[in-house]
Amino acid sequence: MSEAYELKEKIKDFLEIRDFKSLKNYLLEQNPVDIAEVMDDFGDKEFSLCFRLLPKELAAEAFVNMDSDRQKLLIDGLSDAKLKEILDEICPDDAADLVGEMPAGVVSRILKHTDPEMRDAINAILRYPKNSVGSIMTTEYVSLRRNMTVAEAIAKIRRVGVDKETVYTCYVTEQRKLVGVISVRAILVAQDDEILENLMTTECISVLTTDDREAAVEKIGKYGFLAIPVLDTEERIVGIVTVDDAMDVMETEASEDIAQMAAILPSEKPYLKTSAFRLWLSRVPWLLLLMISATLTSRIISSYETALAACAVLTAFIPMIMGTGGNAGGQASVTIIRGLSLDEIRLSDTLWVVWKELRVSLLCGLTLAPFAFLKVMYLDGLWREPDGVRISLIVSATLFLVVVAAKLVGCLLPLLVKAVRLDPAVVANPFITTVVDALALVVYFALASRLVPALAAGALPV
Amino acid sequence: MSEAYELKEKIKDFLEIRDFKSLKNYLLEQNPVDIAEVMDDFGDKEFSLCFRLLPKELAAEAFVNMDSDRQKLLIDGLSDAKLKEILDEICPDDAADLVGEMPAGVVSRILKHTDPEMRDAINAILRYPKNSVGSIMTTEYVSLRRNMTVAEAIAKIRRVGVDKETVYTCYVTEQRKLVGVISVRAILVAQDDEILENLMTTECISVLTTDDREAAVEKIGKYGFLAIPVLDTEERIVGIVTVDDAMDVMETEASEDIAQMAAILPSEKPYLKTSAFRLWLSRVPWLLLLMISATLTSRIISSYETALAACAVLTAFIPMIMGTGGNAGGQASVTIIRGLSLDEIRLSDTLWVVWKELRVSLLCGLTLAPFAFLKVMYLDGLWREPDGVRISLIVSATLFLVVVAAKLVGCLLPLLVKAVRLDPAVVANPFITTVVDALALVVYFALASRLVPALAAGALPV
Missing domain, CATH: 3.10.580.10 (CBS-domain)
Known part of the structure; x- marks a missing residue:
């Protein structure tokens, strides 16, 4: 943002010519959120210097908007009197957030310098479980x-x-x-x-x-x-x-839902402030789990290995069928998960949802099937193959069945997970994809091994 | 919600015994948002009856919270005097929303009954493009x-x-x-x-x-x-x-982002109020496009058909490799898209993002590769096959390369799309999956055809 950039340049100019009085007057006019944002980019020395120029109300407001690393640095550097001054200005809910993020040594120093009333309020808020209303409330009201x-x-x-x-x-x-x-x-x-x-x-x-x-x-x-x-x-x-x-x-919860739908363990820090190691930690568990769960699809394909060797062209359409199934299922699950999290859909609507998804999936399947037939025949050139029409029909029929199955699985799974009081977002896209992938392969090979003469003759699954 | 349920039952009781005076007093105490929610479920007759009992301020507040179908029904049924009374009570931005959603005939009736000042305000708001600040502002302030x-x-x-x-x-x-x-x-x-x-x-x-x-x-x-x-x-x-x-x-934008990441064209209505036909319309275009774009993967597989026939076991790991690549790429793209939309990541951070994703992807790849090797060898039983170790190594190396490539594509594509001023959310998951799928297959077959003796001997791509 140009505003923050301008602010930063101005502060730097004042610091350079050491005109602290003008800097102080300039800072007085700024919004504490901007001050905190800009100061985050400063070196430790400039940072402390700027902070000491702020009057206590502004200092407190800027303080609560800073990074926890910077807050810790400040608390360590502040005199007891100055620390108390700032703590007196901040709201109990912000103080509780602060206490929740600081290491034990810093916490005891903070609690020592808050008045008893504030200490009680902080403790009251901290006693509530994470993600409860109690943990985000403030105890001050008129x-x-x-x-x-x-x-x-x-x-x-x-x-x-x-x-x-x-x-x-x-x-x-x-x-x-x-x-x-x-x-x-x-x-x-x-x-x-x-x-x-x-x-x-x-x-x-x-x-x-x-x-x-x-x-x-x-x-x-x-x-x-x-x-x-x-x-x-x-x-x-x-x-x-x-x-x-x-x-x-609201913003945090939406980010969490989005992360979970993409098979990421949510973290509260913004991306650029999260280390590569932390990002790895939040991503690798699901990747690993989903990789292992692909054993199911490998097994299914292996059991049809002889069939595939006899009719190698079948392999070419596996990605298309699995991909379309995954996308169709993902569309349904993401829609239902978002609806559940906005409270637009409730468990009591399950039958309605299934009925609606059934109709949508039939419509989607009926639209995709003829296109798939034409694509396989002409774009992929199967009209030249001996069993071309037959295989195109099999692909097209499989696609229809997979789209219907995928949408039903996609809408039912989140509702089921919700019914057992777990978070529907964690079962989203990738997990549903694994289920749908397996279904797609079973349908595909079942149809192919019955309908392609070369396979039906003898090359049935081992 | 039990609150809405209770409210509904009470209103029904009053209506049944035709005690309109008590009903009126009861409604007076309720929140207009709840009244609108509950009335949406009523039959047309009960609905009009209830509405006429509300005093004008409450009627207007309930009115702006209703479904557009119900609003139309009400406007059609109201006398000119009553319509004017309600329009006088609502804010210009709500009036502009209303005008934006009604058919032409209703609009001209609405505009006829608003005073000139309000009419100007409505027109001013409607003149701003959809999704602009002007379109959501109100012109009333102190x-x-x-x-x-x-x-x-x-x-x-x-x-x-x-x-x-x-x-x-x-x-x-x-x-x-x-x-x-x-x-x-x-x-x-x-x-x-x-x-x-x-x-x-x-x-x-x-x-x-x-x-x-x-x-x-x-x-x-x-x-x-x-x-x-x-x-x-x-x-x-x-x-x-x-x-x-x-x-x-904020809620609408998050829903739009989520829908687009799941290859759905966003719609503004809640799920249960959207017809199956509309849902089909919002879902089928991407399904079709992605199905057609899978022609790329079919082509790649077809060109290695002879190789696959010679070494059929390779097929079994295609879903796992493509799936892991898709998941790894999706994790990166979704993270970057969300960061861009929250303004936590800017275009100027591109190099930082790539450097971070490179490290994360190397960490993820290095973690997954040995597990993949062990999984393929022992879980999928390749230790029994003649080329088992070699193929397990190929799968594991492919997986490593694909995870790295997928994460880089996943972070770069949204930034590129943003740079040309399009919406990064629309290129998300499924589109990236298509690119990553193709990459995965090319790497897999290139490694296999060079390293598996049976293939390297002669069965190179046609």
Whole structure:
């Protein structure tokens, strides 16, 4: 991006002429996210120098947006007083993220310099399992009482709003139970003497701390919320998830799904910051497993070795049949997996899905079969061979059957995996391909060994 | 979801006993998104009945969340007065979406009943190309002047805020040019007599109407904004994109990428609402194209037909080699495509990417090769064959070379496609598989025909 580039060049210029005062004023005007991004590229010395010029609020905001390596470097280099200053400025959920990523020695130094209230909040968030709502919530929010007037509510928001991650949705509580939700917009546009109880929504849409974090993201997206309240098992409000964190989770989850569909173990770091060794670790297990599982296809082909030797031309179409089957199955599975993860498809829709895929697969098969026949006959030149028509028909019929089977396997497998409460994305494309490959070969050879005279005569599988 | 289910049952109960007054009161408490979701499942008669019970704000909010079929049904059934009432309540961007989806006759009826200001706004939004920032922005936002005091700003927000899609980020303008941005939070927590100029941020991060809509989503996500200002080419503010719309776009774009990686033409409707015919249309073109492109692999195999007949066991490992190559290439391409679409990888990183993939592919190849050798020797039983060791070595060496080549092709192809300004997602997995398949066969046969004595003796390609 040119913005980050410009920022970087300007900072470098100021550093070069050692005009720290102008640099400080310049940095004051910049967005902390950009500052963090640009500083990531700096050498350690320039980096520390820049960071020390930032006022504490900006420093804290830039800090939470940095790489964990850089954060560690900073914490190691900061005085206790400065560290405390920054920790006081950051939100409990960011602090919990930080603590989650630092080595033990750094963690104890961080916890030593946070006030007891923050320490409790960090511990509360860290206690929730990874990927739960509790692990992404913040414990800071604005709570109001139901008998407050609009004027009183505005006064309270103005007083406490400085510390809260989001002030735009306020929660009306009674003995820590959530009894209503009201937006700052609704408060602002109402008359001063109106009572909150008459303005608030009492049907509160919320999530539980133990829900999957995707549940919070889904609801925020569906209802267009800026934040969603998080309740504990006794229905007391313990925090909120804000829309900016929801967007981050949405992006991460989509990346994870995409990685898993491509047979990669997901990792949270961006590609360029992941070492070749880590990338290898995330890719080689599936490659190995799928390579070993190809033993199935080798076996099937070996058992028809004599047949293939007698009619070698059959071999030429194996890649086409397996490839088309794999693609057809992949289309179905990826569609279903995405639908499941967006909650557009549920397990109760299984019959509908199968019925729909059956029709789609019949249509696809009926379209592809004649083209396959023509391709094999004329493009691959089988019209010159003695059994040409027969073999073209076999290829075409196999293709039809394989497309139908592949789409049915492709839609059923993710639903089955979902039914046993595993993640459908991990069974995606490549695994389905292995199943479909085996099916395709069995159908192909079964048809060929019955219908090609040279094979039907005697060269049946050993 | 149980919430929607509960809502549906309750509405049905009220309808059954014809207690419309209680139904109305009940609906008043519900979220319009849920109402729209539940009403989608109702019969036409119940549907119209329910809708007429909703007060206009709720009706309008439910209306924009409905299926386009249902929206059409409603518009056809509404009186002119009621239609106008609803149109007056909805935001220009939702109105533009509506107009974009309705048939011509309905559109002219809609435009007849919107006031001139709204009509201009709708037309302005519709004029922007699909997928541009202009097409997803709303033209309603709160603008303030730089010399206003905090008290004056609050008074203005309270006065005009009723009509604005988002009031939480305000834009300071001067002759329609954007000179500053200030959050309602910053205004609320400041002193009454403070001047906005001293509180606002002057480094405004913005997008242009003609930018790709992903640019707006990316910036909103990166900076954690609730809205981003949209400027025209003369730097005048013409609208904003809000975070809820950004989340929708993010989800749609991820779904599109996923579909394209699986060789599906993306469609915007959810799976269960897409007809089998439409699904066929979105899937069959790629299947057909990839089937035809498999002519390449058929040709290669055919040209080695005599060799394969002489050493039939070679055929058994074709699926494993091609499959592993396809998986290895797919891992690289999917990673790079996702990185490009998240802007984590840029074209200028090409050399870095190639260097990283080269190392990863060497690591993967070196891991897989010995396993492949052992698998072929013992799992597939080649130790019993005369040329067993030799063939196992050939398979293992081919696999190594194919994994390296596949990863390099997999990372380079998306970058190349991006360089010529096309969408990298469309060249993904299946297309790369075709290239890698051909490469794999050529390497395999080249090695085999040189190293297996029976073949090297004479059975070279025709």
